[in-house]
Structures are given as structure tokens and as C-alpha cells.
Amino acid sequence: MKRFVSRVVIFLCLFLTIPSLTFAQTLSEEEKLERVRFFIENYYYKQVEPEVLQQQTIQATIDKLDPYSQYMTYEEWKEFLDSISPSVSGVGIFVEEDELGLRVVDILDGSDAKQAGLQVGDIIVQVDAYSLKGVPLEEAITYLQGEEGTYVRLSxxxxxxxxxxxxITRRQTIDIPTVFHKKLGGNIGYIALLSFDEQAASDMQKAIVELGNVNGYIVDLRYNGGGYIDTALKVLGLFQNIPHATFIQARDEQEMLDPITQPVQFHKPVSLLINEFSASASEMVAAALRDYHAATLYGQTTFGKGTMQQIFTIDWDHPDESDVLKLTxxxxxxPKGQKINQVGVPPHIVTAEGEELIRAHHDALRQKYVYKKLKELEKTAGTTELxxxxxxxxxxxxxxxxxxxxxxxxxxxIPLTYEVISEKQVKLRLAEPLQMLHTYALYIHPQAKSKNGKVMKKGYEIIVRVK
Structure with a gap:
């Protein structure tokens, strides 16, 4: 089963705020443990049992908390920040899984891959000496990555x-865009949000403007592991008629947060794609849209990370070299009180993994073209005539x-031309061959006239599946 992947880096779940707490000296291990206990006792989202604060080591203490609380040395913290940096050393392409390897679905402008002649629709079957046939997507993309400046041979x-x-293309450090957008067939706007970073909401507004007057939108939050809470509130502000964004429950207080209204908003129906890797801020957005019927959700139930973490610097006098505590x-x-943590957000329409975009796009087209469905066709890959x-x-x-x-x-x-081959038959010639395991829709619009002068009143849809 193929899966569309908009990027080759998956962000981790984060909600970051930095407190203004200070301590005045370089710390011993015992002092670090005391400060970890202090933060847990005063800021952890649940009251802890006395035994938690009686543990003799930092790690033993953290092990008593939830899975998202974590103590990191300075070196581990730096590695963590590097791991969520929106850049990667690769060849500058977006890919999806294909039976033969990796199919190129887009190429970054200015990338060496584009200059080397790689094309959208190409299927990478081998990287250097490594065949990609049958290799899982997550493993296959690692062969494209590597040290900047090194060359890679693609078959x-x-x-x-x-x-x-x-x-033959050269690996380079590539800044991965937070927002990726394009126009799908039938004038449907597609926007993939890859991370809830500080620029996400403004980048989505630019995408809406650049897409122009489309018939509907598909917003993709698959594989989006989260980001900043303020960004989630701004993203929800892109939608109309969302009175509240999320309900927050801390240890001693609770609060309802509202969207931050944005100057540019979605003005047509929206479908939202989610999967089991949509987490944290993605789930906050999905849950609010579901509560207020502001979008139709497609895919699978989300990850189920409904908690917020805060970063506490252990040695504030030396923040550039300090250990940190990431604490829930x-x-x-x-907004209406539905639990997310360890439960997730369910879609309205459940699809198989990798079929989310196909189903949402088809439904958007069906809303535009209310046509009679005819019997499906099955074709072989490489076909160019129907x-x-x-x-x-x-x-x-x-x-x-x-x-x-x-x-x-x-x-x-896909552009096409036609040829009348009999009184009742027309041959369609496609500008591109049909791709293996892909699904297509042929629409016959009600424009033609029969020989008796009657206008064809009905439109028709024929689904074409490629084996």
C-alpha cells in the first residue's frame, strides 16, 4: 500500500514555553535532583505520591512520571533541538511509497535533483547499490540522506x-518548508502542514492566497507531530465559526482557550487528513474542527498525545550549558470536553493507511460533479488510451x-485529446501513462449532443484503477 509523505523529517511532539526561574550557582548532581523535585512538586500536571519525590536519582524520579516528561543533559538537549530542525541533508524531493521503490511527487526548486534532471512521476528503484523494491518508506528515504556534498546515483x-x-545528484542541506501546497485536479486546493512552528499560520495564509478561488480545500496533518500551542490557536483562526480552541486542565486551574483569528481564512469546504502519527497540536486542531463541524476528517484515529510540556532550565545562571527538564x-x-490523551481524535471517514488523500479528493470532486457513477474500469500500468x-x-x-x-x-x-472512432465510441489519448496502483476518475461532462439534437443532460463518472 502506498503512502503519500510530504516530507522526510517527522517532528516530535512539543509545546514549549520557558519559565523565568533562576538559580545562582553551578549545580552538583544532588542539587540538580532537588530542583527536579521542586519542579515536579510545583508544576507537574498531577499530584504525585510521596515516593516519587523520595527517589535517589533523577532518572528514577522521572521514571515515575508520564512518558513525555524527560530529563536531558545539555548535550542531549542540543541533539534534541537539532533533531527537530526543519532541514535535512538529502536530494530535495518529496516521495511516496511505490511498489517499485519511491515515486517522486514533487521536487524543491533550486535543489540539485532538479538540476540533475529528476522529474515528478519518476520512480526511484535503486539508490547506489541498494534496491528499494519492497523496502518500507521510512527505511528507503534514509538511503537518500547522507553527508552534505556527497553524490548519490539513482536508478x-x-x-x-x-x-x-x-x-546522479548531490546531497545538500535543504530547508524543509513548513507548508507545502498545490492545486489538485478539479480545482481543489491541497495544503500540507508539516509542523506547528512559529511561521506555520502565516505560511498557510500565503498558501490560501496563492491557491486562489478553488472549489474546496484539503488540509493534511498526517505525520505532523505537533509544535507550539500559540501556532495551533492561530491555525484554528484560519477557520470560520470556531468559538473555542481547546480546554486546558492543569493541576490547580483550568482554562478555555480561543482561536486567534487570522486576516485570511478558508472560504470553501475543508477536508482534514489525519493518521496515527498526527499528534499533540495536530490533535488540538483536529478535535476543535470536529467539535464544531468545521471540517470533515479523513484517515485513522490520531496518536493520542493530549498533554502539554514545559521546558525548565536547571541551571539558569548557565543556560547555554544547562541540563533541562521537559515536564508535563x-x-x-x-472544546466540548472530549478526552484526547491516550484516546486520540477519530476521523469522520475511516480510510486505509495511504488512502486518505485519494478518498478526500474523490469526495471533493463528487460534491462538484454530481454525476452518475458508471462501472469501474481496471487498466494496466503504462496505458495511454481509453x-x-x-x-x-x-x-x-x-x-x-x-x-x-x-x-x-x-x-x-492529466491532459488528453480525443478521436471519434465510431458513432458511439470515442478514443481518449492521455498525455501521461497510467501509474501502477494509482486510481483515476474520468468525468464526462454534459455538453455533447446526440444526432437528434438532444443535449446530454447527465454527467458521468468512471473510476479507473491501475493494477
Whole structure:
């Protein structure tokens, strides 16, 4: 089963705030333990049993808390920050899993891969000496990564010409955009939010503006592990009619937080994609949208991380070299009180893993084209021609290319031309060959006239599956 992946780095779950607490000296291990006990006693989101504060080591103390509380040395903290940095050494491509390896779904402008001639639709079947056939996505992408400046040889199957080619490209440090957007077939706007960093809301507004007057939106939060709570509130401010964002429950207080309204908002129906790796801030957004019926959720139940963490610096006098304590300080719920932690947010429409975008795109098209569904077709990969048979003779003089629309579900529209081959049959020639394991929709719009002059009143949809 293929899975669309918008990036090659998955962010961890974070809600970061820095307290203004100070201590005046370089600390011994015993002093560090005392301060860990102090933070737990005063800030942990639950009252702890006395035995927790009686442990003799920091690690033994942390082990008594929830899974998201963690003590990190300065070196571990630096590594942690590096791990969530929005950049990676790679070749600058977005990929999805394919039966043969990795299919290229987009290429970053300015990347060496683009200059080397790699194309969208290419399928990378081998990286250097490593075959990618049957290799899981998470493992396959590691072969593309490596030391900056090193070269990698890609063996590529190019369906557009039905040939194998070799592409040699250089690895480089690439800044991964927080927001990725494009226009799908049928004028549906697609926006993938990869992390709730400080620029996410403003980048999403730019995406909305650049997409223009679309017929609907698909917002993708799959594999989004979270980020800043303020950003989650701003992202919810992109949606209309969301009175509240989340309900926060700390040890001694509770609070309802509201969205931060943004100047640019979604103005058409929104579908939201989620999966089991959507966590933390992603779940906060998904839960609010579900509560207020502001979007239709597709996918699988989310991860179930409904808690917030705060970073406490242990040695404030030496913050550049200090250990830190990441401590859970609160639990959050949906605005209407639905529990998220260890439960997750369920979708409205459950799909198989990797089918979320396909189903959401299809449903968006079905809302636009309320057409009769005809029997599905099954085709082989590489096919470039389809024959459409009408029930009555067609007046060929009334036919136009605009009558036929061929869309890859989860992708873009594929240009085509047509040829009348009989009174009732038309041959469609596609500009691109059909891809293995992909699904397409052919729409026949009600524009043609029959020989007796009657206009075809109904539109038709034919699903084409490729084996």
C-alpha cells in the first residue's frame, strides 16, 4: 500500500514555553535532583505520591512520571533541538511509497535533483547499490540522506517514456518548508502542514492566497507531530465559526482557550487528513474542527498525545550549558470536553493507511460533479488510451476536449485529446501513462449532443484503477 509523505523529517511532539526561574550557582548532581523535585512538586500536571519525590536519582524520579516528561543533559538537549530542525541533508524531493521503490511527487526548486534532471512521476528503484523494491518508506528515504556534498546515483524508472534512466545528484542541506501546497485536479486546493512552528499560520495564509478561488480545500496533518500551542490557536483562526480552541486542565486551574483569528481564512469546504502519527497540536486542531463541524476528517484515529510540556532550565545562571527538564504541566481536551490523551481524535471517514488523500479528493470532486457513477474500469500500468462507449450515437461536431476530464485522485489533472472512432465510441489519448496502483476518475461532462439534437443532460463518472 502506498503512502503519500510530504516530507522526510517527522517532528516530535512539543509545546514549549520557558519559565523565568533562576538559580545562582553551578549545580552538583544532588542539587540538580532537588530542583527536579521542586519542579515536579510545583508544576507537574498531577499530584504525585510521596515516593516519587523520595527517589535517589533523577532518572528514577522521572521514571515515575508520564512518558513525555524527560530529563536531558545539555548535550542531549542540543541533539534534541537539532533533531527537530526543519532541514535535512538529502536530494530535495518529496516521495511516496511505490511498489517499485519511491515515486517522486514533487521536487524543491533550486535543489540539485532538479538540476540533475529528476522529474515528478519518476520512480526511484535503486539508490547506489541498494534496491528499494519492497523496502518500507521510512527505511528507503534514509538511503537518500547522507553527508552534505556527497553524490548519490539513482536508478530511475520513468513511466512517461517507459524507460530506465540514471540520475546522479548531490546531497545538500535543504530547508524543509513548513507548508507545502498545490492545486489538485478539479480545482481543489491541497495544503500540507508539516509542523506547528512559529511561521506555520502565516505560511498557510500565503498558501490560501496563492491557491486562489478553488472549489474546496484539503488540509493534511498526517505525520505532523505537533509544535507550539500559540501556532495551533492561530491555525484554528484560519477557520470560520470556531468559538473555542481547546480546554486546558492543569493541576490547580483550568482554562478555555480561543482561536486567534487570522486576516485570511478558508472560504470553501475543508477536508482534514489525519493518521496515527498526527499528534499533540495536530490533535488540538483536529478535535476543535470536529467539535464544531468545521471540517470533515479523513484517515485513522490520531496518536493520542493530549498533554502539554514545559521546558525548565536547571541551571539558569548557565543556560547555554544547562541540563533541562521537559515536564508535563497540563492536559488538553476538545472544546466540548472530549478526552484526547491516550484516546486520540477519530476521523469522520475511516480510510486505509495511504488512502486518505485519494478518498478526500474523490469526495471533493463528487460534491462538484454530481454525476452518475458508471462501472469501474481496471487498466494496466503504462496505458495511454481509453475507449468511451456511449449508449446513443453522438454528433461528433458537438464534441470538445472540455467534455472529458481525467483526474488522478490525490493528484493533478492529466491532459488528453480525443478521436471519434465510431458513432458511439470515442478514443481518449492521455498525455501521461497510467501509474501502477494509482486510481483515476474520468468525468464526462454534459455538453455533447446526440444526432437528434438532444443535449446530454447527465454527467458521468468512471473510476479507473491501475493494477
Amino acid at each position: 530511475v524508472y520513468r513511466p512517461s517514456i517507459n524507460e530506465y534512466v540514471t540520475v 504541566i497540563a492536559e488538553f481536551f476538545s 475507449v468511451v462507449t456511449f449508449s446513443a450515437p453522438i454528433n461528433s461536431q458537438t464534441l470538445q476536449n472540455e467534455m472529458f476530464q481525467f483526474v488522478e485522485l490525490g493528484g493533478e489533472e
